[in-house]
Amino acid sequence: MKKLILLSVVSMFILGSCVSKKEYAALEAKQKETQDMLNTATVKLNSCLSDAAAANARVEQLRDQLADLRKANQDLIDTKGNLTTLTQKGAENLERSLESLKERDLKITRLQDALTKKDSVTLAIVTSLKREVGISDPDIEINVEKGVVFISIADKLLFQSGSYNVTNRAKEILAKVAKVINSKPNFEAMVEAHTDNVPYKRDVLLDNWDLSVKRATSVVRVLESLEVNPQQLIASGRSYYVPLVENDTAENRAKNRRTRIVVLPKIDQFYEMVETEMKNLAEGK
Structure with a gap:
């Protein structure tokens, strides 16, 4: 995109000496529109990257919790030597906790995907409006x-x-x-x-x-x-x-x-x- 903008600017300078003022103004307006679209896209991209980073950090935290629970479960089994010291009810509770963490991880991922999709649609609407209505x-x-x-x-x-x-x-x-x-x-x-x-x-x-x-x-x-x-x-x-x-x-x-x-x-x-x-x-x- 940056190369496209640079090419547009260079083209404007080259053509400025051989085209009419009206054509030059049109090229200049087109360049400004392209720059504005790039700025908008850059802002949205930065926002999406920030949201994605926060979501990824949360996922990593949940994965660490999952690993800790699994290790705690294994430590209990290793310490006691057999499953008789870990009641069936306690084992089921631990397993449910593990499943809950998995579900939470999946929920975060799906909701993040939904928000990303919404942001993409929002950016598409802005681009459509600027193209149809004009920003001059x-x-x-x-x-x-x-x-x-x-x-x-x-x-x-x-x-x-x-x-x-x-x-x-x-x-x-x-x-x-x-x-x-x-x-x-x-x-x-x-x-x-x-x-x-x-x-x-x-x-x-x-x-x-x-x-x-x-x-x-x-x-x-x-x-x-x-x-x-x-x-x-x-x-x-x-x-x-x-x-x-x-x-x-x-x-x-x-x-x-x-x-x-x-x-x-x-x-x-x-x-x-x-x-x-x-x-x-x-x-x-």
Whole structure:
């Protein structure tokens, strides 16, 4: 990947003298996109490596405990000279302890595999969103936060000032987001609308709560019109209570007026996956 980036940069310098400014800018934007994708992949890789190291350390600890128990069992047998001094019940208890450690080891391995798979899917979604939506617009941010993927769109791209009607420019962006959501039928998309702290009251809308909820439902309706399964959609209004920055300047208030589309796995399906693994373990599969 690093070689690909270096080749891209060198190509940009070589072509810079013989291509138009528009082509040069396109190449430069492509290089930035590639670099951002590499940075994201590197962060996820480091996280996965850290998680894997922790899981491996735990596995080694359990294996050491297993070895200690086996040695203790053998020492008892060797010391007494025969199995008559070790009651049948005690032997069964020790064997159950050994089996329990084996099961725990297997559970950790399976859960680690599940988490690794989830991280891989998360990274794939980020890559898909960046490819479909594009990252050249500073008013569109795609990132991962607390294990979930989100795309944050500035208020000025989605709505006219004080309005909850989605603009045509926003519909173009949402069409690309819909394409990614439709490719992940096992995920949900929560539309989370935020306002600044300037009091709002117009027509039937009483306050900023009403405005944020109405904006969230407006975006949901656009996604639904783009054939996104309504069962995957959640409309959420946050009013002005979760600001990114203080609402002390016009610029900061503009930052706080935003809509986030959060793409996250269905919790019930995640628990179902874990329960299935536990059931397979109990049945010895």
